[in-house]
Amino acid sequence: MPEDSFEPLIITFCCNWCSYAGADLAGTSRIQYPASIRIIRVMCSGMVHPNVVIDTLTKGADAVIICGCHPGDCHYLEGNLKAEMRREGIELLLDDLGLEQERFRLEWVSASEGQKFAALMTEMTDKVKALGPSPYSTS
Amino acid sequence: MAVRVAEEWLNICGGCEVSILDIGDQLLDILPALEFVHMPVLMDSKYYGQLGERDHMEIPEADVGIISGGIRNDEEKKIAEEMRKKCKTLITLGSCACFGGIPAMANMWSVDELTDKVYRHCSTTESAATPTENIPGLLDRVYAVDEVVDVDVTIPGCPPSPDMIVEALTCLLEGKPFILPEKSVCDECPAKREKKAAGGDIKRPLQPLDIKVGEPWENTRCFMEQGVLCIGPVTRAGCSGTTVEEGEEKVPRCIKGYMPCRGCFGPIRKGANPLVDMVSSISSIGLDVKQVVDRRALLNRYIGGQNRLKPLPVRN
Numbered sequence: 001m002p003e004d005s006f007e008p009l010i011i012t013f014c015c016n017w018c019s020y021a022g023a024d025l026a027g028t029s030r031i032q033y034p035a036s037i038r039i040i041r042v043m044c045s046g047m048v049h050p051n052v053v054i055d056t057l058t059k060g061a062d063a064v065i066i067c068g069c070h071p072g073d074c075h076y077l078e079g080n081l082k083a084e085m086r087r088e089g090i091e092l093l094l095d096d097l098g099l100e101q102e103r104f105r106l107e108w109v110s111a112s113e114g115q116k117f118a119a120l121m122t123e124m125t126d127k128v129k130a131l132g133p134s135p136y137s138t139s
Numbered sequence: 140m141a142v143r144v145a146e147e148w149l150n151i152c153g154g155c156e157v158s159i160l161d162i163g164d165q166l167l168d169i170l171p172a173l174e175f176v177h178m179p180v181l182m183d184s185k186y187y188g189q190l191g192e193r194d195h196m197e198i199p200e201a202d203v204g205i206i207s208g209g210i211r212n213d214e215e216k217k218i219a220e221e222m223r224k225k226c227k228t229l230i231t232l233g234s235c236a237c238f239g240g241i242p243a244m245a246n247m248w249s250v251d252e253l254t255d256k257v258y259r260h261c262s263t264t265e266s267a268a269t270p271t272e273n274i275p276g277l278l279d280r281v282y283a284v285d286e287v288v289d290v291d292v293t294i295p296g297c298p299p300s301p302d303m304i305v306e307a308l309t310c311l312l313e314g315k316p317f318i319l320p321e322k323s324v325c326d327e328c329p330a331k332r333e334k335k336a337a338g339g340d341i342k343r344p345l346q347p348l349d350i351k352v353g354e355p356w357e358n359t360r361c362f363m364e365q366g367v368l369c370i371g372p373v374t375r376a377g378c379s380g381t382t383v384e385e386g387e388e389k390v391p392r393c394i395k396g397y398m399p400c401r402g403c404f405g406p407i408r409k410g411a412n413p414l415v416d417m418v419s420s421i422s423s424i425g426l427d428v429k430q431v432v433d434r435r436a437l438l439n440r441y442i443g444g445q446n447r448l449k450p451l452p453v454r455n
Binding site: 051052055086088093096097098099136 | 412435
């Protein structure tokens with residue numbers, strides 16, 4: 001694949017209650033964002049174990065984004081805070097695997113923030129395009 | 140009829156063999172049922188015949204084969220393959236054979252980087268070319284035995300506990316399966332846990348611990364909560380032994396010696412990733428993972444084979 005046509009593969013874990021609805025809103029409002037995003041719906045951002053993130057990144061994805069409710073809005077009260085507690089550990093593990101820390105991101109997107117979701121995905125795609133393919137990339 | 144046993148040591152220090160001897164009195168009970176047909180550490184049996192007359196490597200046929208040590212070079216790979224061919228049941232003994240062991244920490248660098256460091260950039264030796272004549276060539280990395288040949292039984296540990304060797308051999312003699320427990324060292328550890336670190340920084344291994352030797356275990360705080368890195372949460376249980384004398388408590392081996400677990404029994408189940416699990420486990424009780432020195436090697440100390448440790452990808 002020539003360098004300029006690199007289309008990153010970005011796996012996005014969206015929580016069912018806020019971020020997935022936010023992504024839905026982006027879609028129904030016809031806001032454009034890159035097709036490099038693959039959304040996986042999970043019940044809560046707090047249920048995405050670091051193992052899943054690391055496996056995703058070492059088995060072909062160029063980046064991973066976890067989207068959850070804003071702190072205080074979690075459907076399960078503090079699931080998103082659990083995700084936040086794991087963030088640092090995941091970033092350290094990326095170092096251990098020789099990956100850039102920018103390849104992982106944890107963001108809060110509420111159900112009404114379709115615009116923010118689209119902007120976030122565009123920004124992340126641009127950033128990963130600049131970083132280039134992951135050394136573990138399979139495509 | 141006695142069970143024919145072949146034993147082979149590969150990339151190893153020899154501690155596993157000492158562990159076989161360490162079985163003690165019980166060894167005398169099972170010895171009559173065993174006949175050792177090949178064991179380089181104890182007896183002289185040559186791969187190419189006593190006078191070197193054969194043109195191919197040969198190990199005598201055996202019912203049970205025991206391999207200790209990982210696979211680092213061509214010779215060891217051939218021996219492992221020959222052992223698999225000649226032995227009906229193949230046992231890997233010790234962490235090196237099961238997961239790569241201590242030597243597999245070298246998997247963090249390529250062979251070229253390693254030989255370059257050892258032969259040319261070592262301050263205590265003279266520089267020389269990498270030797271190539273009359274020695275087996277190195278493989279690209281250290282392999283666990285099960286990456287090269289099929290293995291029937293694994294006995295982990297560095298060194299493996301004599302109890303467990305007896306248990307595995309007895310199971311084999313009686314035709315029963317030998318299954319390792321799928322639980323962690325913490326599940327068998329009697330130290331008192333409060334699920335929260337006592338506070339402070341992560342201690343280095345030789346910093347003093349708050350322990351009183353001989354105190355009942357329920358008065359001793361979990362080592363990890365005292366800030367000492369203990370790899371128990373992500374390590375398979377079993378080192379505390381299968382039999383406990385009356386009135387004695389079941390205590391994991393290193394904990395019994397008032398040292399934290401080093402992780403020699405390997406991951407709790409196949410396919411687990413102790414590095415990731417351990418990072419979550421350290422932060423979940425409120426310690427700072429960033430303070431763990433040489434995190435990657437330390438948390439993969441005995442399990443660098445099976446692709447767990449590799450050279451880091453080159454960043455552009």
